[in-house]
Amino acid sequence: MLGRAATRIADLLRGKSKPEFTPHVDCGDFVVVVNASKVVLTGRKLDDKMYYRHSGYMGALKKESAKDLLDRRPEEVIREAVRGMLPKTDLGRKMLSKLKIYAGPEHPHDAQKPRVVELQR
Secondary structure, X not given: OXXXXXXXHHHHHHOOOOOOOOOOOOXXXXXXXXXXXXXXXXOOHHHHOEEEEEOOOOOOEEEEEHHHHHHHOHHHHXXXXXXXXXXXXXHHHHHHOOEEEOOOOOXXXXXXXXXXXXXXX
């Protein structure tokens, strides 16, 4: 479930579960997401949900369905969901840079000894 995972990830990035949480301070943790290609969208979202991007030039709006983006770059689906849940400021962009997403189970962050956080269904 994309929304439930994105909510948990955004909370970890902001540090909302920590006792020293302050809204204007970056006190969150780095988050490594693996198996992004196994994310599930319910209902008709695979066909109906569209992702837009624009280069800034006239007529350069590109749109892509969630199904196509999930096939091509599954990391971006999770990144966009989490980005929408973070503050829309410099602080939010800094928090988003601490998010590492990988389509498969392998990642190069073993040396940092990451903790496993299970998501509830």
